[in-house]
Amino acid sequence: MSTFLPCGTYHETYAQDHAFWQTRFIRGKMILLALVAFIAVPFFLTDYLSEFILFIYWSLGALGVQLLIGYCGQLTLGHAAFLAVGAYASFLIMAMPWPQFMLDMGVVYPLVLLISGVIAGIWCVIFGLPSARVKGFYLILTTMAAQFITVDFFIAKYISQIGGRQQDLTLSSDLVKFGPWTVDTKRDIYYFGLILTILMGFMVVNYIRSKPGRAWVAIRDNDIAAESMGINITLYKLQAFFVSGFIGGVTGAFWGASRNIISVEDFTFGKSLWLVGIILIGGVGSIHGVFFGAAFMVFMIWALQEIVGMVGGTGNIIYYKEIAFGLAICGFLLFEPNGLAYRWWQSKNYFNLWPFSY
Amino acid sequence: MRQDDKSSQRRIEITRELTIPKLFLEQTRHYGREKVAMREKEFGIWRPITWRDYYERVKYIALGMVKLGLEPGDKVSMIGDNRPEGLWGEMGALCAGGVGVWLFQDSLMEEVKYIINHSDTTFLVGEGQEEVDKAIAIIDDCPRLKKVIWDDPKGMRNYDQDYLISLQEVMELGRRLDAEQPDLFEKLATQGHGDDVALLFYTSGTTSLPKGVLLSHWNMLSMGKNLMAVDPRYDTDDYVSYLPFAWIGEQMMSISCGLQRGYTLNFPEEPETAQENIREIGPHVMFAPPRMYEQMTRTVQVKYLDSGWIKRKCYEMAAKIGYHNADLKFKKKPIPWHWRALGWLAEMGVHKKLKDHLGLSRVCHAYTGGAAMGPDHFRFFHAMGVNLKQIYGQTEIGGISIVHRDGDIKFDTVGLPIPETEVTITEEGEIMAKSPSVFLGYYKNPEATEETLQDGWLASGDRGFIDDDGHLVVFDRSKDVMTLSDGRPFSPQYLETRLKFSPYIRDSWVIGDKRPYVTAVVCIDYSVVGNWADEKKLTYTSYPELSQKTEVYDLVERQVAQANKDLPESARIAKFVNLYKEFDADDDELTRTRKLRRAFVSERYKDILEALYGERDMVHIDTTITYEDGRKSHIKTDLKIRKLL
Helix, strand or coil: CCCCCCCCCCCCCCCHHCCCCCCHHHHHHHHHHHHHHHHHHHHHHHHHHHHHHHHHHHHHHHHHHHHHHHHHCCCCCHHHHHHHHHHHHHHHHHHHCCCCCCHCCCHHHHHHHHHHHHHHHHHHHHHHHHHHHHHHHCCCCHHHHHHHHHHHHHHHHHHHHHHHHCCEEECCCCCEEEEEEEEECHHHHHHHHHHHHHHHHHHHHHHHCCCCHHHHHHHHHHHHHHHHHCHHHHHHHHHHHHHHHHHHHHHHHHHHHHEEECHHHHHCCHHHHHHHHHHHHHHCCCCHHHHHHHHHHHHHHHHHHHHHHHHHCCCCCHHHHHHHHHHHHHHHHHHHCCCHHHHHHHHHHHHHCCCCCC | CHHHHHHCCCCCCCCCCHHHHHHHHHHHHHHHCCEEEEEEEEECCEEEHHHHHHHHHHHHHHHHHHHHCCCCEEEEEECCCCCCCHHHHHHHHHHCCEEEEECCCCCCEEEEEHHHHHHCEEEEEEEHHHHHEEEHHHHHCCCCCCEEEEECCCCCCCCCCCEEEEEHHHHHHHHHHHHHHCCCCHHHHHHHCCCCCEEEEECCCCCCCCHHHHHHHHHHHHHHHHHHHHHCCCCCCEEECCCCCCHHHHHHHHHHHHHHHHHHECCCCCHHHHHHHHHHCCCCCEEEEHHHHHHHHHHHHHHHHHHCHHHHHHHHHHHHHHHHHHHHCCCCCCCHHHHHHHHHHHHHHHHHHHHHHHHHCCEEEEHHHHHCCCCHHHHHHHHCCCCEEEEEEHHHCCCCCCCCCCCHHHHHEEEECCCCCCEECCCCCEEEEEECCCCCEEECCHHHHHHEEEEEEEEEEEEEEEECCCCCCEECCCCEEEECCCCCCCHHHHHHHHHHHHCCCEEEEEEEECCCCEEEEEEEEEEHHHHHHHHHCCCCCCCCHHHCHHHHHHHHEEEEEEEHHCHHHHHCEEEEECCCCCHHHHCCCCCCCCCHHHHHHHHCCCCHHHHHHCCCEEEEEEEEECCCCCCCEEEEEEEEECCCC
């Protein structure tokens, strides 16, 4: 799926060849997208901000899963655990006795965000270690183990008991500060998530188009061939686990910051499945797919709520949600196994090849 | 298209004193490191070479050749694909006072040997192993050949003949000589005169052995100047050099115009990727023989047939609008505003994208020359909005004497003479031309020179006339013009180009001189007809088999009937036969520039010829063909003859 460039676009250096937005048309589209994301949504679609925040949350979470499954080929069914690690780490570290001047300067939260990402990354590497030896179903089992050991055992039994406040940890929203900017309104949270998504997105894209990314793709396509080509597959697999865990941790921290309260209920096994479902629907092995999948999820839940509301349903959306989710995945696997990203690519191609078919 | 503010850019005065090396020095000094002189696609990127790099390489190559014993006036032959090194070799030879000779890269051993010996070549600059192998095979028969220079090291490790030397080594020798005598290069490059011989071209004779055309610096440069007086070019333009340098048209664009104006030359990665690479660059100017445009047309037609319903309908509508507007333009009638609006819609909806696919979106001037182009092709490109113009000329006149002017294009003419050029028609109808670019003479062939050069007038050997608008109409080669059964003169080329507008027909040979009716030998396009047959679920294993299928005959018959439309009764093709092979330059059926060698094919296929004018409906072929690598294959087949009602 190489990009289609118009006639007269040529590159004299490899840097140009790998540049992000190469034509005026694409740059124009990007500016438009930025305008929508930074201005139109937070100021004109305020009624739907919660949905957009949810969209960002799912996108961020699925980004890490996409990297691991879609690019490195390491199946994971326990990613919610790393989100949980990030979220709990951020809350706990935030609760430490930081000097007041640091809190006032608003340097603590950025630091905490980074640290919780790293902790989640390391945690992910620990559970990624078996990937050096096992693959496929066996690796799925070890990642599921990560889910149950982390969330249902460590966090539920011990971590969430810290402070003795039943099960939930809370974080005062005025502590979430970046310099002078306190993230407390919905719009602030939206911006926080948006910037985070952009940063993480760039990070992943840059990883993928550089040496580690190429190694990951090689491992995904054929690990034996990759190893015989001189790629240290253990090292690169663990690196993928780290980066993926890092993104997961940051996502968890963002989730916590967005609602100021976390509980083990937020990081169930079901959530891990949803994250994989997003990339299945969006398209495995595509960054676009993450966003398409997340958008589809959010839209689906929103539409369900509307429909259930209209027909005067019992109001307990949760069952319909699970049913619709299962059906959606079945449908996609049957009719669009390459996901929405592929459909997107195809429809773009329809016009790129105009007036021909190839 | 850019406006006139650019035309105030610097113009170089072309004087009789000026030579290509002098111009080269001036241009490299002017542009220096600031501007890219050429690009070559390598490993996925267009590696730029600035004028300064160009200068240094040419300097060291020239000095290296001098060190190896090149004397002024010595011939240096170049062979290989289009690549910067080839051009450096040519420029180096010219700067050292030598004369450049280009060979077609697909020339067979015999042709290489003939040209090397006839031109007294002392140095051969080849590309890589393939060319070196050719040189090794012939070197014993070429006593004057001293050194063979190669530049692509692939496969060259085990060659240790002492007459072989790499371009790197030549440049190293040059570098050392430069250290000893730092002003030698300037001295060498500035010593020539415009009337000295610059290039020796071997014309791809349709009738006889190739003749060596001597062209001076003045010929080359004045030709470029006069062409650009008609269609100004700018130094910001891009040009893709992918056609053989042994063809005058490529020298015209790369050297005569390119060096004068300083636009960037782009070399494709491989000959096979040329089309794709052209699309990437999107050149501003293009000059190609009709077959390149015919190929583009065929691509469009085939892809159109394969696309979906909506896309097909859109294309059809846009084409209809395009043809309507183009025809108005040809007739020089104003286009009414509603057609203008529709034209804009067609452009935005379809044609823009179409040009993008073909790599023509930035083209300001596209030229075709070297052979006849059918009116259908011409209309096709104008309907799309491509400013395609005909160039008429011979190698003997630097490649060009006549060209269409913008906004004054008639698809049945070749246009008006370029500045400083006069054209007249003799009583016999032969086209005569006179310009500063008329060649010096044929090398070692005074009789032919005398025949062709008459008091400074060049006898073209083409029949034609000048129409009411002053446009030259080229009928055909004088010796090819045929007389129909009703005594009318007729050009077989015209019918052949009409046939070629069909995507299914690649080549054709129309016969009918002093015969009761007109017939044609048709070569189907293997890939297009093959695809068509796949869709129709016809099985075939080879070209000969496919060409003889009844369904394929039906298909070709429809194409012939289409070409026959609007023709006088006596000029219509009455019978045709599908040939069992495509015409090939390696079999001497075509020249290297893909012109049909009629005398040769009528000799070779006289059985078919007889059968076409006999009563039989079948002709038996029993022949042996020799492949390039010496393998022989026996062909025994029956060709059907199809009569049109």
